[in-house]
Amino acid sequence: MDLNLKFDDRGLIPAIVQESAEAGGRVLMMAWMNEDSLKHSVETGYMHYWSRSRQNLWKKGESSGHTQRILRWFVDCDRDTLLFEVEQHGGACHTGFASCFYVELDKAGNDLPPQEEPLFSPDSVYKA
Amino acid sequence: MDLNLKFDDRGLIPAIVQESAEAGGRVLMMAWMNEDSLKHSVETGYMHYWSRSRQNLWKKGESSGHTQRILRWFVDCDRDTLLFEVEQHGGACHTGFASCFYVELDKAGNDLPPQEEPLFSPDSVYKA
Numbered sequence: 105m106d107l108n109l110k111f112d113d114r115g116l117i118p119a120i121v122q123e124s125a126e127a128g129g130r131v132l133m134m135a136w137m138n139e140d141s142l143k144h145s146v147e148t149g150y151m152h153y154w155s156r157s158r159q160n161l162w163k164k165g166e167s168s169g170h171t172q173r174i175l176r177w178f179v180d181c182d183r184d185t186l187l188f189e190v191e192q193h194g195g196a197c198h199t200g201f202a203s204c205f206y207v208e209l210d211k212a213g214n215d216l217p218p219q220e221e222p223l224f225s226p227d228s229v230y231k232a
Numbered sequence: 233m234d235l236n237l238k239f240d241d242r243g244l245i246p247a248i249v250q251e252s253a254e255a256g257g258r259v260l261m262m263a264w265m266n267e268d269s270l271k272h273s274v275e276t277g278y279m280h281y282w283s284r285s286r287q288n289l290w291k292k293g294e295s296s297g298h299t300q301r302i303l304r305w306f307v308d309c310d311r312d313t314l315l316f317e318v319e320q321h322g323g324a325c326h327t328g329f330a331s332c333f334y335v336e337l338d339k340a341g342n343d344l345p346p347q348e349e350p351l352f353s354p355d356s357v358y359k360a
Contacts, residue, residue, distance in 0.1 A: 107341045120248055122259055129257030131250055134313045178333040181325050185262045187333045197309050205306040205315045213235045213274060
């Protein structure tokens with residue numbers, strides 16, 4: 105797969121993940137891909153990422169079951185960022201919330217209380 | 233402004249920019265902010281970025297008039313990515329398209345032809 109993408113000096117490219125407009129169009133998360141995780145994502149139809157902290161390939165939902173099925177994908181004008189439209193199974197965030205962007209900030213930069221409930225309890229999903 | 237954000241080793245944090253759900257909820261672009269551009273954004277209510285190539289602060293729309301007025305903003309669970317909901321004036325992309333993600337890819341990774349027309353001609357907006 106030669107996509108003529110601009111990976112950064114670590115060999116990574118940011119992937120923005122959004123649910124479909126029909127499902128609300130919410131931005132769910134941003135994570136990093138290397139060429140291998142991109143290949144796995146496109147070949148299997150499910151999102152795979154590269155963990156910068158663990159330095160390994162991971163399939164979203166491999167522990168939690170909260171997979172992301174790819175509906176469509178896009179590249180930006182600079183070819184250095186990807187956007188995936190997905191069908192999210194369960195919650196995208198490891199905290200239990202639907203989206204990782206569940207904290208809104210006010211004009212002074214203070215966290216506002218979440219206006220939603222978590223979809224699941226992390227303790228019940230992630231084993232120790 | 234102490235937001236307890238995780239800037240990377242270059243002092244930067246990615247900012248995802250999305251139009252409001254009422255306007256379609258489309259992801260328009262991703263760009264980078266440093267602490268100064270974030271401060272300018274929040275204080276003025278308009279998106280400002282840090283240009284990695286030019287190494288300077290820039291206000292989105294300073295040349296083109298295609299400004300982005302901030303409606304709401306969010307931080308993710310890791311506090312290392314920001315999401316801005318904006319009112320986009322004109323097109324977000326320097327190519328003239330509404331969004332920088334105007335190129336969809338097929339399953340083999342080939343570019344598909346844009347399914348939309350540009351909103352403006354770059355030549356008419358950006359002076360030499």
